[in-house]
Amino acid sequence: MDKALLIIMAKWHGFGRCKTRLAKDIGKSNSAKVQSVMTNHTISVAKSLQRNKLLDISLAISGLGGKNCRRWSEKLGIKKFNLQGKGCLGEKMKRQILINKKFCLQNKIKNIIFIGTDLPDLCHLDLLNTIKYLEQNDLILGPSNDGGYWLLGLSEKILSTHLHLPFIDISWSKENVLKNTIDNFASTKLKYKFLDKKTDLDTIIDIENRK
Numbered sequence: 058m059d060k061a062l063l064i065i066m067a068k069w070h071g072f073g074r075c076k077t078r079l080a081k082d083i084g085k086s087n088s089a090k091v092q093s094v095m096t097n098h099t100i101s102v103a104k105s106l107q108r109n110k111l112l113d114i115s116l117a118i119s120g121l122g123g124k125n126c127r128r129w130s131e132k133l134g135i136k137k138f139n140l141q142g143k144g145c146l147g148e149k150m151k152r153q154i155l156i157n158k159k160f161c162l163q164n165k166i167k168n169i170i171f172i173g174t175d176l177p178d179l180c181h182l183d184l185l186n187t188i189k190y191l192e193q194n195d196l197i198l199g200p201s202n203d204g205g206y207w208l209l210g211l212s213e214k215i216l217s218t219h220l221h222l223p224f225i226d227i228s229w230s231k232e233n234v235l236k237n238t239i240d241n242f243a244s245t246k247l248k249y250k251f252l253d254k255k256t257d258l259d260t261i262i263d264i265e266n267r268k
Contacts, residue, residue: 058111058188058189058192059166059167059168059191059192060110060111060112060113060164060165060166060167061111061112061113061167061168061169061170061187061188061191061210062112062114062115062160062161062166062168062169062170063103063106063107063111063112063113063114063155063169063170063184064096064115064116064117064118064150064153064157064170064171064172064175065098065099065100065103065114065115065117065171065172065173066119066141066146066149066150066171066172066173066174067099067116067117067118067119067173067174068092068118068119068120068174069091069118069119069120069121069125069129070089070090070093070096070105078145089210090210091094092174095174095175095176095177096133096174097133097175098177098179099155099172099174099176099179100114100133100134100135100191102179102180102181102183102247103184104134105181106181106184106185106188107188111184111185111188112139112148112170112184112188113160113164113166114132114135114137115135115138115139115153115157115160116135116137116138116139117139117140117141117149117150117153118130118138118139118140118141119140119141119149123140126138126140132260134228137160139153139156141153145229146229146230147223147225147227147229148224148226150171150209150223150224151220151224152258153171153197154169154211154216154220155225157169167209167212167213167216168188168191168210168211168212168213168216169211169216170184170187170188170191170197170208170209170210170211171208171209171210172184172199172207172208172209173207173257175207175257176207176255178255179255181210183199183252183253184264186252187199187208187210187252188210190210190250191210191212193248193250194209194212194246194248194249194250195211195212195214195248195249196209196211196212196215196223196247196248196249196250197209197210197211197249197251198210198235198238198239198244198249198250198251198252199251199252199253199254199255200235200251200252200254200255201254201255201256201257202233202254202255202256202257203232203257204231204233204234204235204256205230205232205234205235206234206235206238207255207257208252209223211223214232214247215247219245219247222241222242222245223238223241223259225240226240226241227241
């Protein structure tokens with residue numbers, strides 16, 4: 058299997074600065090703890106594949122400045138990190154692709170995978186299957202319950218010739234993100250595949266539905 062770069066979109070779990078919808082129901086301190094636990098879980102799952110040399114990990118961090126990002130990244134045991142920067146989610150992801158382009162070329166990495174840190178049930182098979190499916194597909198999507206996606210896998214073909222398609226004409230944070238993304242590829246011959254649907258943990262209802 059071709060080695061992939063896994064970019065984890067991570068937000069600092071500062072008091073009152075993360076999980077604002079969840080904080081309304083369980084408090085700012087508890088919501089920050091939830092964010093921290095889920096981030097650590099995501100890192101742990103990713104490292105299990107990194108140890109087997111199936112992927113490299115890069116953190117894309119928001120909520121901290123450069124020096125504090127370095128400290129947090131080191132604490133998490135991740136050597137490579139970048140700031141997310143400004144803009145919508147699409148702009149932030151595209152920026153990470155461009156930032157990591159040289160690294161990918163130097164390390165002969167063809168595919169890039171994006172995930173967030175809102176999935177308590179993320180497991181190593183989710184990432185392993187994505188790497189495997191990218192051998193025969195150009196785009197891998199993990200549908201989420203809110204109409205978006207919890208994972209985005211991009212092949213070398215998309216990264217080199219169709220980089221704009223996953224990020225244009227999309228109303229980010231709306232219920233049609235997944236549909237809009239698929240529509241962008243309708244006129245191409247690129248192949249895509251879905252993973253299982255998962256629930257991003259953003260509200261108290263998401264927690265209750267997991268019981």
